[in-house]
Amino acid sequence: GAGVSQSPSNKVTEKGKDVELRCDPISGHTALYWYRQRLGQGLEFLIYFQGNSAPDKSGLPSDRFSAERTGESVSTLTIQRTQQEDSAVYLCASSLAGHPNTEAFFGQGTRLTVV
Amino acid sequence: AQSVTQLGSHVSVSEGALVLLRCNYSSSVPPYLFWYVQYPNQGLQLLLKYTSAATLVKGINGFEAEFKKSETSFHLTKPSAHMSDAAEYFCAVRGGNQGGKLIFGQGTELSVKP
Numbered sequence: 001g002a003g004v005s006q007s008p009s010n011k012v013t014e015k016g017k018d019v020e021l022r023c024d025p026i027s028g029h030t031a032l033y034w035y036r037q038r039l040g041q042g043l044e045f046l047i048y049f050q051g052n053s054a055p056d057k058s059g060l061p062s063d064r065f066s067a068e069r070t071g072e073s074v075s076t077l078t079i080q081r082t083q084q085e086d087s088a089v090y091l092c093a094s095s096l097a098g099h100p101n102t103e104a105f106f107g108q109g110t111r112l113t114v115v
Numbered sequence: 116a117q118s119v120t121q122l123g124s125h126v127s128v129s130e131g132a133l134v135l136l137r138c139n140y141s142s143s144v145p146p147y148l149f150w151y152v153q154y155p156n157q158g159l160q161l162l163l164k165y166t167s168a169a170t171l172v173k174g175i176n177g178f179e180a181e182f183k184k185s186e187t188s189f190h191l192t193k194p195s196a197h198m199s200d201a202a203e204y205f206c207a208v209r210g211g212n213q214g215g216k217l218i219f220g221q222g223t224e225l226s227v228k229p
Contacts, residue, residue: 033216033217035219041221041222042121042205042219042220042221042222043159043205043207043219043222045216045217045218045219048215048216048217050215056216058216059216091158091159093159093217100147100209100215101147101164101165101166101167101209103149103161103164104149104161104217106151106158106159106160107158108157108158109158
């Protein structure tokens, strides 16, 4: 596709439910990132995938959060037993690998509201 | 580990005034530095990036940033603010590994007064 695509764009869920957020990166981008942006705050790193390497999960806030990536394509971020503090915009980005100055391209985000 | 600190969560300038948004980084390896902008209700887009080819980097919309290793800084400037510059600005750093996670600062919200 032309850009990073995220779905759904908005999600309202009840506390305690599980949610899955989807990210389709730009074709050919081997690196994929997930971030959380709470209202009025910065981007909080969650997880980073690079090709077939083990993902960097150092930013996942708890074991309720997990993410998978199928090869070098789509990724899903799963939040189990959602809590109100999980309400945020979840951003996905992708980039070409090979050099650390490559630009990361961002999707429009999924706005998650836990009620 | 890499990190960035943006001084000032909110900066307000008058239209036509100098814009200065501060970013200091911490990195154990040569850093790669980026400035992103997020306009209201839009996604993040790249303003400029430091590639080690030159310490003064020019970006889109008249913005530029200067890499100062001695000060571990990468401040963003624009000589004359426009109303359309009102947005959230994020500084980010990536370590010198191949690829590597991109770590963002807390952001600075720029307001431009008429």
